[in-house]
Amino acid sequence: MLLKPMLIVLMILSLTRLGLVAWQLERVQEADGLGFIFLQGLRFDLVLLGMILLIPATLTPLMAINVRLLGLWKRLMCVYLTVWVIIIVFMEVSTPSFINQYDSRPNYIFVEYLQHYKEVASTLIAQYPLQLLLAGIVVPLAAVSFYRYMKRTWLLEAPLHWPYALALMPVILITCAMMVRSSLGHRPVNPSTVAISPDGMVNDLALNSTYTVAYAIYLTKDDEHGGVSYGEMDRNNMLQIIHEEMLLPDTAFISPEIPTLHRQQAGQVRERPYNLVIILEESLGAEFVGALGGLPLTPNLDRLSREGIWFSNIYATGTRSVRGIEAVVTGFTPTSTHAVVKLNKSQRGFFTLAALLRERGFDTGFMYGGESHFDNMRGFFMGNGFNYVIDGKDYANPVFTGSWGVSDEDLFNRAHEKFSSYSPEQPFFALVFTSTNHSPFEFPDGRIELHDPEKNTVNNAVKYADHALGEFIDRARRSRYWDNTLFLIIADHNSRVYGNSLVPIEHFHIPSLILGGGIKPKTINILGSQIDMGPTLLPLMGISSEHPMIGRDLLRPELGDVPGRAIMQFNTIQAYMEGEQVVLLRPEMAPETFVYEHNTLTPQRSDASERLIDKALAHALFTKTAYDEQLYRIPSE
Template sequence: MKRLTPFKTVLVFAAITLVILSISRLYLSILYFERIGSFPELLGILFQGVRVDLIIASYLYLIPMLVSIWLSGKLGARLTSALIKPWLCLALVLSVFMELVTPEFILEYDIRPNRLFIDYLGYPREVFGMLWEGYKPAIFLAVFGVLVIVISARKLLSRVSTETGSFSTMQKVCLTFIIFVVGVAAARSSLQHRPFNPAMVYYSNDNLVNSLMLNSTYSVLYAAYNTGSEEQAADLYGRMRPQEIIEAVQESAAIDNQPFLSKDIPTLRFHPASYQGAPKNIVILLQESLGARYVGSLGGEDLTPNLDALMPQGWVFNHAYATGTRSVRGIEAVFTGFSPGPSRSVVKLNKSQSGFFSLASLLKRHDYHTQFIYGGESHFDNMKSFFLGNGVDDIRDLSTFDEPRFVGSWGASDQDLYAEAHKQFVKLDKASRPFFSLVFTTSNHTPWEYPDNCPAAYSGNRQSRENAIRYADCALGEFIRKAKASDYWKDTLFLIIADHDSRVQGSDMVPIDHFRIPALILGAGVAPKVDARLVSQIDFPTTLLSLAGISDAHPMLGFDLTRAVPRSKQRAPIQYGENYSWLSADHAVVLRPKLPARVYAHDGNKLLEQLDNQQYEGEINRTKANALWSNLAYSKGFYRNAR
């Protein structure tokens, strides 16, 4: 009937959306069938996926469907053309576009588009440059797909008559009520107190497999909804009283008799330095995306001959683990010593933009010059705001470099970065004042752009991660050789450490082999040795202060690795998506959102057999407390400098 025309059009677009989402899910499921494991599980994913697709279809099409019921006459025809048709076209384009970009996103991050996708939207220049250089086929596919959908949608809509009949008022009211109830029920997709959330359909230890049941539009919108929430941990893992959290966290961190000094800063303790001489300079060389699996001396691929040659010259840690999968998480760990949690890194959160504890803010009290050197634009990921608000005096980024020789999508090459760092260190050394510098590399980042003037054993496709690692390693070796010949070498501690591994992925709840990273302390009287202890990124700020001769009170929970750490205390906290793991020497506790914890044996690279939770109740409680600590400390202002 004519009067049903707008209503039927909305239904047609909703049906097309559902079909496209199901086809995309089927394609991805076939592509990753090996990780799904069986045909019945595949059917389960497709069935649950329809449920999620109905949710997103309700969000996208419920309002135009309700509006279309009330359209009638000439005004209804005009509103159909002006509002309903564009809405339908945009909703369909959004769904198709998100599915078209999903395969490349999964290839890079091993999960559907999520909060990371939203974070990157804030930096269009850097991201578009990266995409254009490294993902041209994906860009062309997405653009082509969107154009096809737009043209097809317009053709379909052109056949829709804008003439409308008239429902009686009672018919409109009844239809509105029925459609509203059905739409809301589909959007909630649950008869429980709370509406649907992804945990209701998750069943696998593999995050990718779980995410296949979603669609990418829903995944991104759900992430956007949760981005505004900075206190998620208790909702994910269950609640504990604040005092319970504090006591468990204090017990986890205590390895000596130093008392906790303040109720207002619960983790504040005095940390005596193991070195008692004149303060040393501290330089952290934060390596982009360098997992242990690429480092030959750590049992990985033979891609880092310069770093491997440096290992016997310093204090090398064979079992060091990153706290997360993002650069800002690595910065959070090595710059502030703050523990990871399910919220965004404190680098990006509002309450931590000033007055938050950092190495720089502590070292300023000891008359250090504090500095951040980065080859890109320092505003990226909110780094500039965070550093300036928390103790960094001097930021050197691409805009301050003198004629860099090579600039790619993410900024100046590592050679240009190290040239700037060397220039700065020479100048600061002449000022006879100790300095702290965080030097953050970029060349080992997709789309893997680098110059030709650093000789390395490149092979195969030049624009590949393997060759980018070879280049970054070559630039590092070149810098260290120059630093050794300089006057500042004898007074400087260098920490070479990765921010995270690249492309963290795997079928485990937490693929721990992808969190193992290289960590090496060089220079200023550091005796060569191999350390086999299990350590975390959060241990290195405390250790550097001790090696540099800085005795002071601070709230960091990391261990001073110059001292003995009992095997029972060794741990590595890891945040992997919404899963939180407390990796200890003998086992790993894994917290999952809204599900019971699990305990596994591990070999340092992989989770092994599941263990009996009843035997590890204390460890589960400790893990939960540490997972909740980051939100508690952030929201209550517990993590700050002592006055």
Template structure:
């Protein structure tokens, strides 16, 4: 080590920073190269490896610059003779923390990519809030990988700490303070030039490195520490998150966002609540129907045979013949809270966190329960896990739900896994609750959220004929979830309330959203079914979004009310071409149906640019063009994503408060 350090002793107090710079650059580059080789076929299909590695170095310089900026700025104060021990201590702690961050995130990157098809991002941060659930999932489903990763991390950190101590032992202050003052401005300039990484008007950000049509490949270009730090930085811009795509004058935004055929008959008369309108039901009822929404965890079209998926949902396949079946329903995002936001609140997606978790939506934010509670309904949320997860309890109780029934309230569930009680236990609790409400002759709305189809895929033995030979797989978990759903609906059909209750079955999102396109549209398709009461079976083939469910539900159960909903009432028109809104990481896509099998797609990128594409509904194929979207199409898509951000920020997605 002494011989290695001898030629660079002239670095003086900057020696630890220089060594950190070199070592981190090598580590990040080596990690990127390994990831590229792992995904070799997918990478070479869309990009040149040399360009990816070269641009990756540029991204690495941004992170390294960010990390070294703090000690470098403090150098004139601490790297002098009188305070040199403090300087060494600061370097030891700060650089070791940086090394730990790099090693932790890069070691965990492959598993994250396997799950989410991108490098660690904001989801990584969000899951850190729930260590019990996350650790349980990792321990049950990825024990070997977890232990191996922790061991590798500890060994690398131990070696890194030893090396850092050796470097610090050979670090000396400059003989003359003037040398420090003369070299410092140049180093500061180079560091901040590396952070900015461009001479353009705006500094570099992750969007700058989106050079291919494959979001996963784009994420390989940057490094995981930079991706996570940028996600943390972006949290402070949540209220204006959609402006990463551009801006529109408020009036133009409202006009374009509300310019849909199914909204033409509505009257928007309140300038303070510009989406609030009186919606009349398609069917008048003497008494409104009860409502039960079953939100199925991760049950994408991937697992539904009639939607082109695997034959692991036979119960759902049977049930679809009993009600309204949506052939082309699309989720708005890839997280459960995004599905809740869309289904329960009818709220369109933004690049920010779901409103379920945002502070400004914890009270007086519109949900179906807001309307139904005003109509005298008892409103409840039934969940097999602990309802505090993802802030669901706080959001629901603050926005119209009067009762929460979760794992602590369930009496002796027969099977409890990492994410809570099994779906059978969940449905047993729900059935008991619905029977009690029915006996009280009080109208009810119950949201039932399943969890058995969640990694590590734990469910009771001897319930189903396994689809895969190994039990703990997603296909088997889906088949069990389907079995539990079918059992619950069969029992519900025998109850008195079946004939005056609308049941809605819909997924929150698919299990894993991945693909080699900028937005993997096919992984957003989900099943949706409405049945019960007097609903006559039919298939709805128009393109539909989760946000269309809420207005359709209110219409079918016979509710006349003012709501701020933006979706389409399919009980009034089930034939016209539809649209879907998709949020995938930092990309937003608007799908507008052109024919029975094709939708025009406008994809907004976080640098303000756009991409035009076509999506073939039957073939489930996104066809990108080399051209940007036409200005009118880009503005139309921009309005769809700016409006919900504006409504949240201005507190205007609500009912009239007295």
């Protein structure tokens, strides 16, 4: 009884998608995505239908037990479905104009514009009169036609027997829920699922515009729920503090429109810059690293720490992988809401190391053993400078596959194969993200001597991850790309951040190591953050650049004379640490200052506390401002 309206909606969405593909056929063919667009398009159209029908379809058998109730339900459902057809048709009719303006299906911008309907209405009347006329004809025509059709043909005319109705309800509920989820894997689909091309508009064609706007509203709702305010500060004062804490002269800043955009000079001039490989180790906190005073689980990393630039005092910005990606790949500071990997305004045009390096001729990519659409990683990367993504489906004969994808050794084997395929003249950048060290801690047998008697524990997973890392580095060292490549090995966060402190700072401590051609061993004990890695790497690669990252180059000699700093987000609390002094910012509460010694926060107030509080608040406010106003980017040419 629901098949006919479903088919009508699918037909509407398929026909409009066909029209959009025909319009953008050249770009679709360049992306080699024709079949994919229609196959995934059907998938996401069913997702939308599942969302629309989940509750009413489940209730329909119950309403069909009684004749009177059935008649009333029929009228209500005709109106309900007609309203959805109006929305769907309106969104699809609006899509070509939106693509013309923004090169994507309607998204958060569309939602924002709805809040300014007067200004938008005048703009539409002036610029898009024909489109408005078309919408004024097509939308009412579709609504009236659909409503009349539904009144004539839809729903049962005879009531259902109650045992049959009750048996039918869970079947419909499960069916609709599976349509919404559209996956038997760990995670439901999202727009990142269709991010197969660097051309974001082509990826968007596999979606439908009602879904993209609904998803944008969903993310905006989460943003508003999670984004807390820690206080207020004059904008100029805030930016002045940010500039001062970057420890750069005023002449380094080059753009009033992008306040933190600045020039950074290469440490040494190279005819060809180094390649860059960032190995982001899943959940590798200092407590597991022998060289940082932790358990003896990382003999390979401990050995390598004596062969490169070892940063002994680096802190993660958060407790989730996307937060680590945000800090290491973009240099962006944390907030109490989602990382920028998942936020609407950062899906295109947001600064990343990949975007900067791609402009300099680097081939840029992301390698992962699991599902890259998790946490919208694929979508974010493909929209912000990455040329390719390799994930779990791209491994032909993996040695081992667990809940989170192929093993780390499979990942590193594929990475080595990819890096070896480049000619010496082709520079490359890759983010290689491991996943073995994640609950349920699955890895191949026979690789390590177990630390714990039970195999699937975090300690054993760390030891295996270290084994796979060591094997890869030893193999890379014998390759032709080693001498021209820098490797950053750094954790995304700790395995489990817990403790009885307001912020368990000791569990934010992570390893960080730079290896590769020409690197001379040294240890850097300066307090630092994941956000400092990008500004440290670029000069070391031999690249002079202009970028908005506010982190510091930790290899600058003069930094030895100033206290380092780190910023950590723990739920809604943000910690700003400078040397041993810590400020905690909490919503609806006054900032508090502490001394951090021996893994303990001790309340303390001093003459310098007010200035430190200003620094903490400035960084918290800058992050929100930079995101909201889209100030974290490189200017368009």
